[in-house]
Amino acid sequence: MGAFPFSAIVGQEEMKRALLIAAVDARVGGVMIFGDRGTGKSTAARALAATLPPIPMVAGCRYNSHPDEAARSPDHVPDAKVRTVKAPVPFVDLPLGSTEDRVVGTLDLEAALTRGEKRFEPGLLARAHRGFLYIDEINLLEDHVVDLLLDVAASGENLVERDGLSVRHPARFVLIGSGNPEEGELRPQLLDRFGLSVEVRTPEAIDDRVEIMRRCDAAERDPAGFAEQWREEDAKVLKRIAKAKSALPKVEAPDAAIADMAELCRAVGADGLRGELTLLRACRALAALDGKKAVTRQHIRAIAPLALRHRLRRNVLDETGSTVRIERALGELFG
Amino acid sequence: MTAAGNDGGSDPALALALFACDPIRLGGIVLSGDGPVRDAMLAHLKTTLSGDRAWVRVPANVDIARLIGGLDFAATLASGRPVHAVGLIEAAADGILLLPMAERMAGEVAVPVAQALDEGQLAAILLDDGRDDEETVPDRLAERCAFICHVGGLREFGAAGWPAAIACDAVAPLADEQRRALAATAAALGVVSVRSAIFADRAARGHAALHGRREVDDDDLAAAVRLVLAPRATRLPESVPPPPESPPEPEAQQDAAGDSEQQPPTDADLADMMLDAATAAIPPDVLAAIGKGVRRHGRGAGGRAGQKRKSARRGRPLGSRAGTPGHGKRLALIDTLRAAAPWQTIRRRERAGQDDDRLQLRLSDLRIRRFEQRSTSLTIFAVDASGSSAMARLAEAKGAVELLLAEAYVKRSEVALIAFRQTAAELLLPPTRSLTRARRALAALPGGGGTPLAAGVLAAHGLAEQAERAGSTPLIAMLTDGKANVAYASGGDRSTAMEEAMAAAKQVADSGIASVVIDISPRPREEAAALAAAMGGRYLPLPHAGSAAMVAAIESL
Numbered sequence: 068m069g070a071f072p073f074s075a076i077v078g079q080e081e082m083k084r085a086l087l088i089a090a091v092d093a094r095v096g097g098v099m100i101f102g103d104r105g106t107g108k109s110t111a112a113r114a115l116a117a118t119l120p121p122i123p124m125v126a127g128c129r130y131n132s133h134p135d136e137a138a139r140s141p142d143h144v145p146d147a148k149v150r151t152v153k154a155p156v157p158f159v160d161l162p163l164g165s166t167e168d169r170v171v172g173t174l175d176l177e178a179a180l181t182r183g184e185k186r187f188e189p190g191l192l193a194r195a196h197r198g199f200l201y202i203d204e205i206n207l208l209e210d211h212v213v214d215l216l217l218d219v220a221a222s223g224e225n226l227v228e229r230d231g232l233s234v235r236h237p238a239r240f241v242l243i244g245s246g247n248p249e250e251g252e253l254r255p256q257l258l259d260r261f262g263l264s265v266e267v268r269t270p271e272a273i274d275d276r277v278e279i280m281r282r283c284d285a286a287e288r289d290p291a292g293f294a295e296q297w298r299e300e301d302a303k304v305l306k307r308i309a310k311a312k313s314a315l316p317k318v319e320a321p322d323a324a325i326a327d328m329a330e331l332c333r334a335v336g337a338d339g340l341r342g343e344l345t346l347l348r349a350c351r352a353l354a355a356l357d358g359k360k361a362v363t364r365q366h367i368r369a370i371a372p373l374a375l376r377h378r379l380r381r382n383v384l385d386e387t388g389s390t391v392r393i394e395r396a397l398g399e400l401f402g
Numbered sequence: 403m404t405a406a407g408n409d410g411g412s413d414p415a416l417a418l419a420l421f422a423c424d425p426i427r428l429g430g431i432v433l434s435g436d437g438p439v440r441d442a443m444l445a446h447l448k449t450t451l452s453g454d455r456a457w458v459r460v461p462a463n464v465d466i467a468r469l470i471g472g473l474d475f476a477a478t479l480a481s482g483r484p485v486h487a488v489g490l491i492e493a494a495a496d497g498i499l500l501l502p503m504a505e506r507m508a509g510e511v512a513v514p515v516a517q518a519l520d521e522g523q524l525a526a527i528l529l530d531d532g533r534d535d536e537e538t539v540p541d542r543l544a545e546r547c548a549f550i551c552h553v554g555g556l557r558e559f560g561a562a563g564w565p566a567a568i569a570c571d572a573v574a575p576l577a578d579e580q581r582r583a584l585a586a587t588a589a590a591l592g593v594v595s596v597r598s599a600i601f602a603d604r605a606a607r608g609h610a611a612l613h614g615r616r617e618v619d620d621d622d623l624a625a626a627v628r629l630v631l632a633p634r635a636t637r638l639p640e641s642v643p644p645p646p647e648s649p650p651e652p653e654a655q656q657d658a659a660g661d662s663e664q665q666p667p668t669d670a671d672l673a674d675m676m677l678d679a680a681t682a683a684i685p686p687d688v689l690a691a692i693g694k695g696v697r698r699h700g701r702g703a704g705g706r707a708g709q710k711r712k713s714a715r716r717g718r719p720l721g722s723r724a725g726t727p728g729h730g731k732r733l734a735l736i737d738t739l740r741a742a743a744p745w746q747t748i749r750r751r752e753r754a755g756q757d758d759d760r761l762q763l764r765l766s767d768l769r770i771r772r773f774e775q776r777s778t779s780l781t782i783f784a785v786d787a788s789g790s791s792a793m794a795r796l797a798e799a800k801g802a803v804e805l806l807l808a809e810a811y812v813k814r815s816e817v818a819l820i821a822f823r824q825t826a827a828e829l830l831l832p833p834t835r836s837l838t839r840a841r842r843a844l845a846a847l848p849g850g851g852g853t854p855l856a857a858g859v860l861a862a863h864g865l866a867e868q869a870e871r872a873g874s875t876p877l878i879a880m881l882t883d884g885k886a887n888v889a890y891a892s893g894g895d896r897s898t899a900m901e902e903a904m905a906a907a908k909q910v911a912d913s914g915i916a917s918v919v920i921d922i923s924p925r926p927r928e929e930a931a932a933l934a935a936a937m938g939g940r941y942l943p944l945p946h947a948g949s950a951a952m953v954a955a956i957e958s959l
Contacts, residue, residue, distance in 0.1 A: 104545050105595030109520065162470075162513055168732065203513070204542075210871065231735070269594040276585035277578060279596050280603045284575055287427065 070117035071110050071286060072293070074300035077279045078270050079107060084353070085263045085373050086115045087304070089241045091311045092352040095345055096262025097220060097242030099205070099377060106267045107279075108245045109160075109203060116158035116199045118301050119308075124197075126150040129189045130236045131157055131196040141187060141234050157198025157240075159191050161208075161216075170212055171219075171227050172234070187234045192216075192225045195240040205244035216242065217260045262345045264377035266390065311355035318351045319361040327367055327400070334396040337378040346374040364401055371397060414551040417629045418443055420608040421549060422450045424570050425498060425525035427604055430547030432504070432539055434530035435554015443553065444500070444527070456497025456524075458490050462506070470514050475726045476765045491515065494524045504539045505532035512540040519546040548601035550633035573607045574617050580606070583673040587627050590677055592636035602630040620672065624679040632680040722769040737769035779815040779877065780833050780869045784862040786882035786922070787823040788853035798922070800844045802881075805953045816874070818865055819843055822858030824851035825888055829861065833869060855886030856902035859910065859937070866915045877916045878939070883923035884930030900929075904936045911938030918942060 076083065085098045100108045125132040125140065127150075132140040134151045161170070172190035179185065191200070200216070202208060219225050225238040244261065258264070270276055286293040325347065332343050350366040357366075376389040414433070421431045433440050448457055460469070471489025478485045491499065491514060499515065501507065518524050526547060530539045544550060576584070584602050593599075606626035610618045722734035724741075742763050749762035783803050803819060817840060819831035831843040859880065866876035886899040910917055917939030921930035926943035934941035 103594055104541065105597035107596070160517060162517065174733070174735075269596060271589075273582055273585045273589065276588070276596060276599055277581040280576070280581045280585065280599055281578070283600050284603060288571065288575070 070113045072297035072301050073111070073114040073118045074304055075282050075286070075293070075297045076107055076111050076114060077282065078275050079111060079267055081373065082108070082111055082265045082267050084369070085265045086111060086243075087308060087356055088263065088349050088352040088370075088373075089243075090115060090119065090308050091355060092315060092348055093239065093241050095348045095352060096260065097244060099258065099261040099264040100243065100245040100267060101247070101264065102245070102267035103247060103269055106269055108267060109201060112199060112201050112243045113158055116156050118305060119156040120305065121153040121155050122197060123151050124154045126152045130193045131198070132237075133197065136237060139237055141189075141236055157195055159195040159198065159200050159240075161191055161200060161202045165191065165208070165212060167212060167215065170215060171225055171229075173227075173229070174232055185231065187227070187232050189236070190225075192219055192238040192240075193236055196236075196238050198240055199243055200240045201243045201245075203245050204247065206246040213257055217257065221260065258377040259339060259341055261377060263349060263373040265373060266376075307356060310358070311352065314358070315351060315355045317360070318354045320347055320351060321361055324350070324362045324364070324367065327364060331367065331371060331396060331400055332375065334400060335375060335379055335393055337375045339378065342375050342378045346370060349374050368397055368401065412556060413628060414439075414443065414553045414556065416609075416625065417549040417551050418447055419450075419612060420605055420629070421525070422447055423608050423611065424604070425451070425455070426496065426522055427570075428525065428548035428601060428608070429519050430526035430528060430543070431549040431551065432528045432530055432544055432547050434532070434539075434550070434552050435556075436531050437554055437556065439556040439558065440529070440553045447498075447527075451498070456494045457500065458494035458497065459500045459502070460490050462503040464490070464511060466511060466514065469511060475768065479763055479765050491518050491524065497524060498527055499524050500527045500529070501543075502529045503531055504528035504543065505530050505537040507540060507543075512542050516542045516546055519543070545595055545597055548605055549629050551629075552633075568611050568614050568616070570604075570608055570611045572616060573610045576603055576606060576618050579672065580618060580623055583623065583676055584626065584631075586673045587676045587680055588631050590673075591631055591634070591680055593631050593634045594636075595634075598630060598634055602626040605630050620675060623672070623676055627676045627680045628682075635680070638681070722771050724766065724768065725770040726765070726768055727770050731770040734769040734771045738763070738767050741769055742767040779875045780818060780866075781815065781877050781879060782818045782820065782862050782865050782869075784820045784822065784827070784858045784878060784880045784882070785847070786853060786855070786858065786880075787821045787847060787849045787851075789823075789850045800847060802953050803844060804841065819847075820858060820861045820865065821847055822854050822861070823849065825854055825857075827854060827857040827861035829865065833865075852888035853882070853886050854888035854899070855882060855884070855933070856889070856899065856906045858882070859903060859906040859933075863906065863910050863913070863915070866910075867913060870915065875916075877918070878910065878937070880917065880919045880933065880937070880939075881922050882919065882930060882933070883921060884919070884927055884933045885923075886929075903933065907933055907936035911936060914938075 073083070082100060085100075088095055089098050100112075102108055123134055125134055125137045125142075128137070128140050128142045130140040130142060131154075132143070134149055137143050137149045138145075168190065170190050171192055172188055175184075175186040175188035178188075200220075202216070205213065219238050220240065220242045223237060223239040225234075225236055227234045242261070270279065282293075285296075328343055328346050328350070332346065337343075346367070347362075349370045350362045353366045353370055354360075354362045359366075372390050372393050375393055379389045379392060417431060421428050433443065451457070467489075468487075469490050471487050471492055474485045474487035477487075499518075501515070515526060519526060526543065528539050528543060528547060532538050538544070581603060584606070585599055588594075588599050588602070603626070606618050606622040609622040609625045610616070613622075615622070722737040725731060727733035739761070742761060745764070745767075746762055749764070753762065785800075785803075803817065816833040816835055817831070818829070818833040819840070821828055821830050830847060831840055834840060862878045862880065866878055869876040884903075886903040887896045889895065889899040889902060917934075917937045919930050919934035919937065919939055919941050921927060921941065921943040923930065930943070931941045
């Protein structure tokens with residue numbers, strides 16, 4: 068079954084925006100998606116990965132190396148000719164039962180047992196390099212695996228020292244976590260490591276639901292035709308991402324905008340500097356996506372809930388959601 | 403209305419027939435309730451399924467390795483080359499994966515199955531033998547199955563006489579107003595997942611195909627609602643919200659319209675009809691659950707984060723033992739070599755003539771690492787040190803804590819002490835086994851002031867969660883009379899203080915942390931009992947108990 072076209076996803080604007088921002092600038096950090104089951108969380112992430120154009124890779128490299136960084140791959144044979152192939156952007160679905168071994172990689176037991184060879188078998192981190200790592204129900208994943216993932220996501224490199232192996236390889240990916248808050252809280256430290264967070268809800272509007280049913284049905288009856296029908300829209304999205312990527316270094320953040328961001332973070336009590344930094348990066352990415360040359364209040368307004376809502380100190384008794392608190396602060400500060 | 407489209411037997415039989423036509427697209431079917439009828443249904447399905455579809459029965463308590471496959475160690479070692487074992491999910495490709503005792507399924511097993519369902523690799527039949535609400539099929543899987551059927555009470559299932567179906571694809575897609583009616587019905591029943599609406603769409607078309615209709619009619623819609631939406635209802639419909647784009651008619655006109663019979667059926671009529679069908683088809687246990695106001699949760703969904711687990715991968719190393727590595731169990735290389743070493747000469751001789759000077763390993767040599775996770779228990783005393791808890795009671799509480807501490811010292815379990823009075827809760831004693839420290843903290847425990855109960859509960863809860871993540875098992879013991887009068891947020895009055903305390907207590911219940919409320923007021927109060935109920939813990943009125951009785955009560959938990 069092919070992936071659902073990204074532009075054919077009904078509604079869920081906030082989630083789509085966050086994913087686009089992550090695609091434009093992976094440095095904003097991962098995206099955490101909160102929401103009920105059946106709201107299209109994994110569909111959207113998968114769709115975006117499938118929409119992106121194929122990327123160049125070193126043929127036969129188990130670490131998804133870019134030809135320019137071939138030498139950094141443990142599979143690299145010095146002086147050998149590097150052959151380049153085009154491969155789809157990796158999308159790795161991390162199974163919940165995943166162990167540390169499978170995530171970081173481990174001694175290749177097969178090679179060790181049958182050939183007596185000490186060989187490293189790359190894990191899911193290597194497979195996700197330059198792509199997306201999707202973790203459904205991240206709140207059910209074991210803490211130490213989550214820590215490890217976040218650590219690698221932040222450093223961009225996987226360093227393995229185990230089983231007598233010493234391996235390091237680049238591992239840069241967009242981490243996308245999803246979770247249902249009803250099934251267990253996420254630790255604040257962990258949440259803070261995610262750049263953006265979005266809350267997805269089941270579409271309430273009957274019209275939206277009807278549209279979803281219609282599109283799913285169409286996609287199922289005639290996948291090729293359906294993909295064709297949305298190809299143009301998806302191409303537009305692609306173009307927008309590509310343009311934004313090249314424009315990003317030139318997008319300015321005026322002092323006034325930066326002051327606004329600092330003020331906002333202080334007003335809502337978002338802990339730590341990470342919030343401000345992410346807010347800035349995401350605002351610039353959004354401005355780039357919008358084809359603007361500088362960050363404006365309008366961008367801050369749009370990004371603030373995404374970049375900050377998971378960083379507010381939890382006030383368990385205040386039933387007011389973080390989003391409302393941020394909106395309130397935005398209203399007070401910017402009028 | 404319930405009888406509509408029911409010409410071939412019971413609703414479960416109908417669901418089964420629909421499922422048999424297009425299992426992969428319908429995801430799966432949950433059959434709950436044991437019995438001969440269910441066995442007959444399965445047998446019938448197996449014979450009805452078209453072509454050579456795989457039919458793989460997963461053993462109960464299957465481990466994830468068996469499910470997703472991997473290296474077959476025994477075969478690999480015997481043959482000296484890698485041999486892969488095919489996982490059950492792979493074996494069931496494009497066919498049926500039958501999961502018995504699905505209500506007891508471990509979360510790590512449910513996830514790969516859910517992923518396989520998402521990717522359309524297979525269809526699942528989940529057999530649910532759960533007897534109470536505590537054990538249900540993991541939500542994650544039930545959500546991905548079109549049908550949920552209760553077959554336990556069924557005496558017979560009339561499978562015979564299903565008309566030969568035309569292909570599902572020969573049925574025209576649902577009209578927009580039909581989809582609108584399905585969506586509105588789902589909304590009215592509180593079925594939020596869009597997946598269910600999509601399944602209802604497919605089921606309606608399947609039903610039409612089953613009856614040889616090329617267009618979906620009202621019967622088909624009603625069947626889809628009964629079979630797909632009704633079992634997932636989370637609320638009872640009051641009335642169907644009018645479809646948004648049809649302008650709301652004035653009351654009087656509507657009454658008039660009700661009399662005229664020539665009026666063509668509107669969207670609202672269609673939705674009303676379907677809602678009737680749905681309401682009649684909501685299974686009794688779902689109705690009961692709705693009535694009690696509880697949402698049915700899939701407890702088997704894999705547990706909470708930070709839940710204590712026996713671990714093969716972390717904790718204090720315990721040495722190794724024989725076993726095959728993989729899926730969380732790590733090879734203890736040195737121990738494996740050590741186990742194999744003595745046999746090398748003999749094994750080489752056995753393989754004589756093969757000129758093989760590699761290390762000769764056998765399956766029995768493999769050793770895996772074992773870890774012991776420190777599993778301690780932590781009793782968190784949250785003591786109400788306010789003026790309303792008389793000072794004498796406080797002394798008793800102190801005595802109890804001290805006695806428990808002495809006990810804990812022997813059992814190597816830990817104790818923590820939180821006091822709440824005036825405006826806040828204070829952690830007087832972080833988790834410790836130290837008697838001296840505990841005594842000192844207790845001696846310094848001040849009394850008097852208001853009762854910030856919510857603050858106390860929250861502090862205890864926070865500490866308990868922390869302990870749980872660190873791998874120990876917490877128990878919260880609240881010593882209070884349950885009368886909150888200081889609000890958590892400044893400025894709140896007595897009633898908000900009480901509300902907040904209850905909200906905080908609910909969180910404890912939600913997190914599933916064990917708790918006990920010891921009512922230390924001279925005369926037992928309903929407040930404390932209510933608090934215990936909200937925390938999901940036990941209530942112990944101890945009107946005249948001394949510290950020894952209190953200790954005995956906690957020990958008995």
